Amino acid sequence: MEAKNIQQILLKRAYEEVEVFEEGMNRFRVFTPFMFGDGDHISVVLKKEREQWILSDEGDTLSHLSLLGVSENVLYGTRCDLVNGILEEFNTENRGGELVVRV
Incomplete structure (x- = not known):
């Protein structure tokens, strides 16, 4: 199997398994097939802040890692x-524990 074929399979699978649900004005929950090692899904929210759309984990990733024993001191x-x-x-961007990507 070639790398290009693998890429197409991965993109198709990820695309098919992404779901978006409206949670309020300018706020959407994005469900993906991506999970932490313990099986919990990675939390993603698409929201508008000051005329800018962002994807945010709302602090869930670092919180989850701390529950698994990864110290937040790693950031400092x-x-x-x-x-x-x-x-x-x-x-x-790490905004005080919230991981954010501007879109």
């Missing part, structure tokens, strides 16, 4: 640069 200690580099690579 010696690994802070590594974490910030990963977030930057994916155009993601």
Whole structure:
């Protein structure tokens, strides 16, 4: 199997399994097939803030990681640069524990 075929299969599957439900004015819950290692789904909300649409985890990712024993100190200690580099690579902002991507 070639990489292009694998990419098409993954994109098709992800596309088919994404669902969007309106939760209020300018706010939508986005359900995806993506999960944490323990089987909980990754929480995603699409919402409008000050004329800007954003995707947000509303703090769920870091909260979930802390429940799994990953210390929030990783964002402030010696690994802070590594974490910030990963977030930057994916155009993601850490707003006090809430991971946000502008769309």
